[in-house]
Amino acid sequence: MNPAVDEKSPGLNQYPIAPLYYLETLWFQVAGTLCNLLCSHCLVSANPTNRTHLMMTLEEVKRYLAESARLGVREYYFTGGEPFMNREILPILEETLKYGPANVLTNGTFIDDRLAARLKVLYDASRYSLELRISLDGTTEETNDPIRGVGSFKRILRGIQCLAKVGINPVITVTEAAPELGGLGKTGREQFYELIRSLGLRQPRMKVLSLFHIGEEESRSCGYKKNETLLGMHLTEDDLLKLQCTSSRMVTHEGAYVCPILVNDPGARMGDDIQSTLVPFRLDRGACYTCYEFGVTCRT
Numbered sequence: 001m002n003p004a005v006d007e008k009s010p011g012l013n014q015y016p017i018a019p020l021y022y023l024e025t026l027w028f029q030v031a032g033t034l035c036n037l038l039c040s041h042c043l044v045s046a047n048p049t050n051r052t053h054l055m056m057t058l059e060e061v062k063r064y065l066a067e068s069a070r071l072g073v074r075e076y077y078f079t080g081g082e083p084f085m086n087r088e089i090l091p092i093l094e095e096t097l098k099y100g101p102a103n104v105l106t107n108g109t110f111i112d113d114r115l116a117a118r119l120k121v122l123y124d125a126s127r128y129s130l131e132l133r134i135s136l137d138g139t140t141e142e143t144n145d146p147i148r149g150v151g152s153f154k155r156i157l158r159g160i161q162c163l164a165k166v167g168i169n170p171v172i173t174v175t176e177a178a179p180e181l182g183g184l185g186k187t188g189r190e191q192f193y194e195l196i197r198s199l200g201l202r203q204p205r206m207k208v209l210s211l212f213h214i215g216e217e218e219s220r221s222c223g224y225k226k227n228e229t230l231l232g233m234h235l236t237e238d239d240l241l242k243l244q245c246t247s248s249r250m251v252t253h254e255g256a257y258v259c260p261i262l263v264n265d266p267g268a269r270m271g272d273d274i275q276s277t278l279v280p281f282r283l284d285r286g287a288c289y290t291c292y293e294f295g296v297t298c299r300t
Helices: 058-070 089-096 113-125 141-148 152-165 188-198 216-220 237-241 286-294
Strands: 025-028 075-078 102-106 130-135 171-175 205-209 248-252 255-257 269-271
Touching: 025 058, 058 089, 075 089, 089 102, 089 113, 113 130, 113 152, 130 152, 141 152, 171 188, 188 205
Parallel strands: 025 075, 025 248, 075 102, 102 130, 130 171, 171 205
Antiparallel strands: 248 255, 255 269
16 A cells, blocks of 8 residues: 655655645546557556456446545546446446536547437536547557557547537547657647548547556556656645646546556555545656656546
8 A cells, every 4th residue: 555644845765745635536447457459558458358457337336426426526537448348338427427527538449320329418418518538549540550459540530420420529639659749740730630620520629648658558668767756856736736646536346546547556556435545645656757747637
């Protein structure tokens, strides 16, 4: 367990501590670590056979939603793995939208006309927003598929088009693994925006995420270097407020964790319920360095 301590100004041989200032956002590892794709940079190593974390049931989600409401949570995120592999995902979203805005992080490959229409019904019926975030790592098969899997590019684009037809404008999430983002000439962002517009979305939205050198990415490129650490650093309150672990927590079938990045880290498990996570966390992981140094937030 990561020890709960109070000091905010560490010495040279200590790590800074992140208090939970308020609990605004709750994440659900709703699909566990099961995914139909095998992305080469996946930070949780999700794949078709990874059962490190199991699917969450509707009843589990309901219990966490009820607890979260008592604790003042204002928005909800669903990730995995691939959320649409969970057969209860639509009832889960319907229930969540009674409490607040819901955001689904998906690879988009399960979205067809039928599913898009059902999502549109939820989208229109709720007083809260329903956001879809679709992952894409290239503007062509040649750049995307080596990262996300053969045939994934066409299926992702189909999913985006199906949402566009029913009037849902998803956020396209691109990681820095996308070759276009490091190219010369026309900027990579412009290439992605052009592609998104061509799929029927007049006002394209895109989020670029830094890579975390854990999970599959550690093998694809490298792990964290010795100097990529927050050891001995003093973080101001403004610095800390920018970190998602000071305002959010993650729940899975296996318990409650400090954040969506560290769900495969046994030391990041904080208890069986949300209440047990309302304590500070020591920022001694390499991923903590990425969040701080690059201002990473998984929120939309």
